[in-house]
Amino acid sequence: MAVFDWSTFLADQGHTNLGLPEVYGGGGDVGASIAAFETLALGDLSLLVKTGVQFGLFGGAILHLGTRVHHDRYLAEIASLELPGCFAMSESGHGSDVQSVGTTATYDYESREWVINTPSDADRKDWIGNAAVHGKAAVVFAQLITGEENHGVHAFVVPIRSDRGKVLDGVRIEDVGHKIGLNGVDNGRLYFDSARVPLSNLLDRYGSVTESGEYTSSIESPTRRFFTMVGTLVQGRVSVAGAGLSVSKVALTTAVRHGESRRQFGPPDGGEEVPLLDYRAHQRRLLPLLASTYALHFKQAELVRDLDLVFSGAEDDEQARRSLETSAAGVKAFATWHAVDCLQTGREACGGLGYLSSSGFASRKADAEIFTTFEGDNTVLLQLVAKSLLTGYREEFGDLNPIGMAGFVATQAVSRLVERTAARELWGRIWDEITPDSEEDGDLNKREYQLALFAWREEHVLESAARRLKGGIDDGIDPFEAFNACQDHVLVAARSHIDTRILEAFAKGVELCEDETVKALLERVCDLYALSVIEQHRGWYQEHGRISSTRSKAVIRNVNALCDELRPQACDLIDALRVPDCVLPEFGPGGIVG
């Protein structure tokens, strides 16, 4: 029960509903709500997810998919946690592919009610947070059916427990069972057997039904309607990205401080032993991850700002929304994989002491593990990013079926598919100055050159993926085969796009820094990030004649030199992440105190 009590405490303090409108007791500030979520993610992750489900997903669905009547009826009770609720979207048979969910909501013309059903076990709602123990209501995503007609997936408010906690008629609930982590969250499965709710329980912002059973919607295309509904949930991905970033900050703070204080092996003459962080191999493990954490920090800040602009209505055109959805998907994938990396590398860098639960790695490793899967499997998300790019944001963002994309691409000219980046002009100039086999190591630390290398890769990979996809279809290959033959290539296109956006955000952040000393330090951290990424892809850059073998070796040399240069300031860079001591282990002269 502890986690629910913590949630109540936070709700009582007014810390968890910054994103809800002020009239219902919220803070009316979406950006601040994400910042609060990122802060909470430094601590216990079951609490994070439990509150995320209640205030972000359950509350967010009612706010964004419901209308005035729903807001009046539910939001204040959600904000105060009087009404604990669930967000019942995923099903056992369809985790990623929400458009295909099997749950039905059929309109009963006589009683003027919705009848909710789970046709088969594969259609049960699965992994639903707050379902197994605390939830009293759920927002249920189901196929809306009037008469013989299916109007596609819509959201309904369905009570599941009485005020006293008894499961209601027509509802069956199971616990999903013990999990690797997040066992403080009561994930459950929901089955509906003719559960009945009034007509008005349809969240009808994008589609409503009259008493006589007539369906109307402001959005004509059912596909577009569906993706508009799902699109309002982009906030969840931005939140998880921020949480992943917070977890990586805790992991690296632990590992770097341990590496600074723990000493092993001394000089042969018997002098003092050497701090782990003085060893190049140790620097190589931790400092590029630290640089990536900084890079993601700047990108995440940009993403939260964009989310706030779109959701506050300050900037809500279609293009801004699609670009936000694409960034959120990509950054979520990157930040959560990064969290797993930082936890694994950090634990190993702390040796046995990192294996003690008291070091903090135990629960974070177990809990954050699922970040790479929930709110969208990372590989599926990268596919969505690629799709946005390959269709020039013209196809609906959320449509996950990758096979359709191949068909769309085939109908377009490659030149239309791949938008020319602004970087193109930059290249002309940069490539004149710096040839692929230039011997000048110093060039590598020029930001413009780094940006040009990133952007060039992005465009080249995207364009060749488009050509291959199109070529396959033109040659009459089956669309699945055509897609599948370059799926790896398509994923690289997504990755290189996100890589570039991250470097741009970091570079912009550094530019804006007003303190010259701090700025100079950040410049070097940004160099380390950029060169580490180029180092990872140096095989590709050589394959495409963009850097020579000589320059490729220089990249490795420069990464080493940057590790060396940044090592004395590693602890300052960590301190600046401001992870509070209360979520960290204690450190002594031998590192983490066991």
Place this chain on the structure above:
Amino acid sequence: MAVFDWSTFLADQGHTNLGLPEVYGGGGDVGASIAAFETLALGDLSLLVKTGVQFGLFGGAILHLGTRVHHDRYLAEIASLELPGCFAMSESGHGSDVQSVGTTATYDYESREWVINTPSDADRKDWIGNAAVHGKAAVVFAQLITGEENHGVHAFVVPIRSDRGKVLDGVRIEDVGHKIGLNGVDNGRLYFDSARVPLSNLLDRYGSVTESGEYTSSIESPTRRFFTMVGTLVQGRVSVAGAGLSVSKVALTTAVRHGESRRQFGPPDGGEEVPLLDYRAHQRRLLPLLASTYALHFKQAELVRDLDLVFSGAEDDEQARRSLETSAAGVKAFATWHAVDCLQTGREACGGLGYLSSSGFASRKADAEIFTTFEGDNTVLLQLVAKSLLTGYREEFGDLNPIGMAGFVATQAVSRLVERTAARELWGRIWDEITPDSEEDGDLNKREYQLALFAWREEHVLESAARRLKGGIDDGIDPFEAFNACQDHVLVAARSHIDTRILEAFAKGVELCEDETVKALLERVCDLYALSVIEQHRGWYQEHGRISSTRSKAVIRNVNALCDELRPQACDLIDALRVPDCVLPEFGPGGIVG
């Protein structure tokens, strides 16, 4: 208590002491004992470690470091688990650097006893399995002191609990606390405050003390004596390597079977959904890991055979022993990192279902996590491998201080340091046939060409690391700085050495296969392993002019083609690993049954 009861059951069945001599109730078969350990590693890993400590480490230390009197006194009771015991080597302040342990065993001339002491908290024995609850005795590694003289680290049998389980005078025991995993093992900390044991409790195979306190040893050099003693423990590393390999087999069996049965997304025309494993991205995640598992399987079999030869005395020259120690260190590092990879990738590939504890990933991820640290931190082990290579096996294997190595290397000619591999002759021929920019994709599947690429890299990296190390010292750079400036390079040398040995073992294993159909299949798996490794290092191969950019792209293409080709047989390859159903989750039409 469960895990101890399981251990007792296994001991009663005679399954756990295959490695102990027959006269004491054992099986007298070292190779079989490792095979048993590898089998046990398919199941519960706390049980594995608990029995490993008892029969492998505790029993092994008494067997290898003790003499007849100790064998007679202890081995039968160890084999039957009447005497549960500990292996007390690591200390809080010195995990990896055993030569520097602080615990002392001082000879008391009057009482003819050893007085065991823990001088400071940093010298407490830490992480000792069987210590916190069950152990009645411990083999304690301590500095042997007679009069004023320290004869270096030796092992002593020290009782720690009475038969009724009461902690004895002079001994203090703490639990290390809750851990990420392996909580079925009672890891503890031991402090000694003038604990007294008789003279004969010194395990005196390599050094003994007379009643009058005179020290004698068959090995004159104290350093060599120490490393001979520690060397007998190579069995632990071979065992952990095998356990890591078993864990990776379970993880991949789960993930591949899930990928075969779970379907997501269908063709746009609404046909049947596609099994996950049909997607290239999914194949790319799992099949190269499967190929590496096969490769490691063959290398591990070779390692176990070598261990058996050395320990049975069939092949016990210095060179065979050092080569075994080097292989064991490298394969342990590779196999345990591989296990972590397979668990992480496998869990992600199973999505949410992999997050349920019932899928088996939960406990294995938590338990196997520490495999990369215990029995030698993997990075430290790779450094040992590099040291063996760089000193031509002339320096003591176990001496971990990397800084001394730089000094040794400086005194030698590079040509003496880097042994010319037999592959050299091969190259002349292969390079004549296949030029770096040949356009023939087919060349890539020639085993000789793959072996030549691996061996060429190995020798090139090692030679250049030796040159840099030597160059640094010759230039008068401080030995630590000289070592540190190429630590990353030195680690690459170790890795490329192990890569090559693994490919050689796999290739040899395929050669010996008598069934032509199976052999043909294994050839392709071996190709996938070899080309995946070359793909990882294609940046390096291009930097060194060994493959052209054209050929580098062909490597990627061939890895894709091999994934495609092997996909239909993925389940056969998994079945052949023979992971028993009882350690796997249940599979249904939707994949893992949750």
